[in-house]
Amino acid sequence: MTNKSIGISDELAKYVVEVGVREPDVLARLRAETAAMPNHQMQIAPEQGAFLALLVQLVGARRCIEVGTFTGYSSTAVALALPADGRLLCCDVSEEWTSTARKYWVEAGVADKVELRVAPAAQTLDELLAQGEESTYDFAFVDADKAGYDGYYERLLRLVRPGGLIALDNTLWGGRVLDSDAEDEDTRAIQALNVKLAGDERVSLSLVPMADGVTLARRR
Numbered sequence: 001m002t003n004k005s006i007g008i009s010d011e012l013a014k015y016v017v018e019v020g021v022r023e024p025d026v027l028a029r030l031r032a033e034t035a036a037m038p039n040h041q042m043q044i045a046p047e048q049g050a051f052l053a054l055l056v057q058l059v060g061a062r063r064c065i066e067v068g069t070f071t072g073y074s075s076t077a078v079a080l081a082l083p084a085d086g087r088l089l090c091c092d093v094s095e096e097w098t099s100t101a102r103k104y105w106v107e108a109g110v111a112d113k114v115e116l117r118v119a120p121a122a123q124t125l126d127e128l129l130a131q132g133e134e135s136t137y138d139f140a141f142v143d144a145d146k147a148g149y150d151g152y153y154e155r156l157l158r159l160v161r162p163g164g165l166i167a168l169d170n171t172l173w174g175g176r177v178l179d180s181d182a183e184d185e186d187t188r189a190i191q192a193l194n195v196k197l198a199g200d201e202r203v204s205l206s207l208v209p210m211a212d213g214v215t216l217a218r219r220r
């Protein structure tokens with residue numbers, strides 16, 4: 001196989017953000033505030049925010065779900081891309097992190113589009129399924145505990161409509177997906193999910209080597 005990737009230096013990554021991302025001021029402020037926090041590496045890159053926003057528009061999404069909200073960068077980017085009657089349901093277990101998200105949803109003028117459920121996401125997704133919301137969502141983004149990914153994916157695959165899109169972050173996992181001797185639960189979970197998705201006939205698939213890897217799975 002020929003590797004056509006040019007590799008991304010720090011300088012080139014900066015250039016991508018300069019010319020390839022139209023980051024709203026509110027997201028730039030959120031990014032700066034989060035950068036000073038512990039766990040700041042959990043925030044997605046600005047080019048990912050732009051990418052998610054574009055995907056939402058391409059899918060024509062109105063109903064979205066996010067698993068793993070952290071301080072709100074991705075949810076704010078997605079909510080800004082939604083039409084006025086669009087809705088985003090956010091799942092997270094941290095009141096502390098999502099308090100920052102709430103603040104920025106208000107600042108961005110999207111608070112009325114976003115609903116936050118502070119609970120284990122698998123529980124929230126099961127509730128949606130029990131409420132008859134199968135096949136009613138257009139777009140989902142997963143960026144949470146890696147060991148939980150497969151469970152979130154299976155539930156989301158039922159919740160999104162045919163043609164709906166599920167995006168999963170960190171599917172290259174810092175390159176550790178190549179470590180066949182890996183013993184930690186997160187690495188093994190991502191490895192197993194990637195292998196499963198490669199042969200999953202229920203979706204069309206693309207693993208985009210952006211940032212730490214973003215897998216796109218479109219329900220057939």
Ligand code: CA
Pocket residue numbers: 042043044143169170
């Ligand atoms: Ca992530």
